[in-house]
Amino acid sequence: MVKKFKTTSFQETQNLGKKLAQGFLVSRHLEKGALVIGLEGDLGGGKTTFVQGFARGLGIKEKILSPTFVILKKFEIPKRKFKTLYHIDCYRFEDLKDILDLGFNEIISNPENIVIIEWANKIKEILPNGTIISKFEFIDEKTREIMLE
Numbered sequence: 001m002v003k004k005f006k007t008t009s010f011q012e013t014q015n016l017g018k019k020l021a022q023g024f025l026v027s028r029h030l031e032k033g034a035l036v037i038g039l040e041g042d043l044g045g046g047k048t049t050f051v052q053g054f055a056r057g058l059g060i061k062e063k064i065l066s067p068t069f070v071i072l073k074k075f076e077i078p079k080r081k082f083k084t085l086y087h088i089d090c091y092r093f094e095d096l097k098d099i100l101d102l103g104f105n106e107i108i109s110n111p112e113n114i115v116i117i118e119w120a121n122k123i124k125e126i127l128p129n130g131t132i133i134s135k136f137e138f139i140d141e142k143t144r145e146i147m148l149e
Contacts, residue, residue, distance in 0.1 A: 003148045013046045013144060014053030021057025034113035035082065036128055038120025041136030046144040047118045051087055054116065058085060072102055083112040090119040099123055
């Protein structure tokens with residue numbers, strides 16, 4: 001089933017992320033491994049903005065920036081069944097080995113983790129079954145269509 005959302009500002013995109021963190025995305029986790037959410041879309045499509053709202057919805061107070069250059073950021077989730085949010089950016093990856101060297105298999109095997117991956121299409125071959133794919137489509141300067149599969 002595909003759910004479609006349209007946002008017309010970065011605040012709306014953040015609010016959508018926050019609502020989804022507090023709602024059905026987290027509640028549908030099956031506990032076999034990490035909750036993995038793959039984000040796909042063009043530069044400026046709203047992926048990082050969505051993650052900012054999602055992190056707020058989990059109670060994370062730290063500033064969320066794109067991990068394009070550091071590749072992976074780790075945040076502790078306060079007082080939830082999930083303990084850690086991993087925010088990964090695969091934009092600069094040349095090879096699947098790049099993410100595997102970061103301990104990706106260990107990260108996604110822990111059911112206490114939520115893993116959000118920007119540019120997930122670059123590593124689709126190794127995404128676990130059950131990964132939620134979110135596609136961000138740039139409609140115009142302010143409008144985004146976000147599809148969850």
